[in-house]
Amino acid sequence: MAPALRRRQLIQPQDGVARVARLGPPLTLAILAGPILAGLAGTLLPAFGYLPALGGARLTTDAFAALFAAPGITRSATLSLSTGLVSAGLSLLIVMVFVAGWAGTRSFARVQAMISPLLSVPHAAAAFGFAFLIAPSGLLARLISPGLTGWTRPPDLLVLNDPAGLALIAGLVVKEVPFLLLVTLAALPQVRLRETRALSAALGYGRIAGFLYLAWPAIYRQIRLAVFAVIAFAASVVDVAIILGPGTPATLAVRLVGWMNDADLSMRFVAAAGALLQLAVVLAALLIWIVIEIAFARLREVLAARGTRLRHDAGLRHAALGLMTLSGGIVLAGLVALGLWSVAGLWPFPQPLPSTFMLKPWMEALPRVAGPLATTLAAAALSTLIAILLTLLCLMREGDTGRSGGRKALAFIYLPLIVPQVAFLFGLQFLFLSVGFVASFSALVLAHLIFVLPYVFLSLSDPWRAFDRRYEAVAAGLGKRRLRTLLAIRLPMLARPILTAAAVGFAVSVGQYLPTLLIGAGRLPTITTEAVALASGGARRTIGIYAFLQMLLPAIGFAIAICVPALLFRHRRAMQS
Template sequence: MAAPLRYALISLLWAAMALIYLPLLPTLGQLVQPAFSLADWQTLLQDTQLPQALLATLVSTLIAVGGALLIALSVVAALWLSQRWQRLASQLPLLLAVPHVAFVTAALLLFAEGGWLFHLFPTLTPFIDRYGIGLGLTLAFKESVFLLWTLYALLSGKRLTQQSLVLRAQGYGRWQILAWLVLPQLMPQLRIVLLATTAWTLSAVDVAIILGPGNPPTLAVLAWQWLSQGDAQQQTQGTLACLLLLLILAAMVLAARLVWWLFRRNIPDFQGVRDPASHALVGRTFAWLLPLSGLFCVLTLALLSRPDGVEVTSLFNSLWLALSASLLAAMLSLLWLEYGPKRFTAWIWFPLVLPALPLVAGQYQLALWSWQDGEALTVLWGHLLWVVPWTLFILHPAWHRLDPRMLLVARTLGWGQWRCFWVVKCPLLLRPVLGAVAVGFSVSIAQYLPTVWLGAGRITTLTTDAVALSSGGSTTLLATQALWQLLLPGLFFGAIALLLRLTGHYRQGLR
């Protein structure tokens, strides 16, 4: 590519990334402005809903993140280095394709008062969940799939496998190997995933509206309600509540680092007492329950829905937004990896490790300033703030695993940077790119807050309809919207898998 064209492409790339990440600036300004007002903090702390909302948020988040980590580690301890581990790994993409809203909607229809469980067993009485325990348990199951998917990628190293086999041969048990060998090596890569899971769970609004405590709700829902009001004082309370979510996240990170430091200090050497007992029953049970939970989700929604109950406009909006966001994110991510900076890029991951609510508030502020709220392209722009970093998260490891010798050969043939990128790198990255597009599609389908606020109620999707119906709408319509929200990413993942299979068939000679 000629130098002027390359510079124009790089400038366009930087402009696109700056436009997508621009809400970080008003978000910072909105959080800082009321943070130094003692009167505003006193008004927030005197609100009677705050203590219960804060307690429900802490309980649900700790159960969700801690439970997800415990489930994932128990499955790894029970199944890793076995054929069943490979079979479970092949099922993880299908479980990942189940959106959170569809999953918690199925849990609501099964376990809530008036659900299937209490119809089958009328003597049972549902307990009043004021602390978000049900929300935490449901999210623990859902998030454990994401952690297992990450662990599967991290556990593919040959050196770690050989070390584990040597320790197994010496009589050490599965949990000893996991705690003393596997976790210390994986935690540097796993901590960003745990941080992203914690940040998302803290600021989850859609699933908390569907399943969480209602009055008072979690802190994220309470902040969303305040920010949606026209009163300036309540909007200030919502902003301070967002800042409080950030402080809670920082406190959880510090507590986790302290726990990990204490854990590392107590790791013994490999000359101690061996515990060869497998202790694999819990992990095997969870490995059986996770696919079964996805199956129950599909069956519950399918049995309660009706074919003509879907809103065609919402279905079309969900489809074109997800397709556009995933394809645009894949193109931008590839160009960013090729032409973007190699250092000082930590800001790219901010949408993954920060609570979503203040970021959406920043997006909404920009949309109001530019008179672009309620536009379809504005909603697409809002989705990209999360689809782009998730796409980069998928592509980044694959990009750095490219064999540099191939590029060296291409360079010796006189090929320029653009030709090496288009002819060598892109074909080698076809499978990761298709996987990243599928993940981006699912992330876009699941977006609730950007769609509600930036769409100004005029751009509806399957997710917004499902959340709206969960507060008192028809059970049949709710199941129908949630089922189609599940089917869209499921069908798209299936199409991507078929395309990958065809690609592998026609490229067998390259193996």
């Protein structure tokens, strides 16, 4: 029976499922790399003056001359560079020290349980919540006034939109910490943590020192691309920078969006040149980070050679625990502030809570919300469904060939996350305009799919590869065809991770701002674009409604991912974990 089973397994990759699975990798590569490369080309040519549709018929450097003559452009580029490096560095430092000091403890499990759900909160919603907390008339000032401050009216303090970008950096840190923690947790099983801790403790090393010397190098190799993605995102983010960042001058990415939407069409050339400058800023940030990596590795080697043991690291460990808890608490408190403002009636400063609560703001906003909400749901559902199908095809193809192609393709998976959105979306918009494809729903879904697909693949790949294929071998030995085995065994057993990956993709799509703004050309508004458009106004109740909805949609997606498997497998104890 064993030889027959082996022959059947060798024959199976040639069936219809395998033939369909062959389409997965090339389609995925085309979706990830094709629009990015085409968009970069579409940005490069206008940057050098060639865009016949706008009268640019020859190559020039006039756009770069106009770009560098723009007031404050050096400050904008420097601000983007520092924001990316500082926010990513602080986020990684907090996660690294926290994991080093607390991994495997009850406190670690509690913080993980609190932080993990925050990954579903879109960046714009978290930024609005943070703004509602720290503003001079925000929730924090209300809670401590007038008792601790003596304030009876909002103080004249530049807390939000400060010139140094401190509020922007803080907002990015509290949102990126959950992401880096989760990717670190995924890499943690690669090291034998218990044995490593026992060995370092036996040699007299503190928890943090032992972890950094023995375990961290292997973990960091696994999460390095994710760190690069965080740096690229923070250095080129638009929606969070509009909400929290400085305005005179704004970060480079925000100024590029303004030029792209300028009534003067000649500013499109300057925006394209600025997009290349943004790409250069991100590349510079990554190069500086690589230098920091080398310096940190050498410092670790020097400290290890000197026998620095950091036995008394309790203060550092508790500081990391406090910062990790604070970052999660800030996001949660911000979401509470959004909810309060969405139903607040009269709320004079410094009252900690509204005098009255009312649903009138919701009733007035619902007719305006219906259209953007429908677009948000449709684009998110369709892009997520396509991403799930392509990911499954790629993973099935990887299993058929017996190669680690999926792991080698991680560079392509991270490509949309590392290349700044503004660097290729401008060019992609130009190309779509030239063929009449812009402002169509299909174009919007494609734009979202570029960013949804990487997160879905990264969420689902590890559970798929960890599946015990002996179940399939038993089914093959019983004469079941591969399609039947896939539908009846593997997919049901992986229902929980598949639905979780779908929830992640849905949340990513809901939070997309710049792709929706540019590819939708303002004619396909979503909850996110409408919320950010309100950022410059003072209508906190309306902002609270849109931002609360933006947070609520991904939460519903994750609730479905949790409840559906629990309902399906309620009579199967082994499938409930």
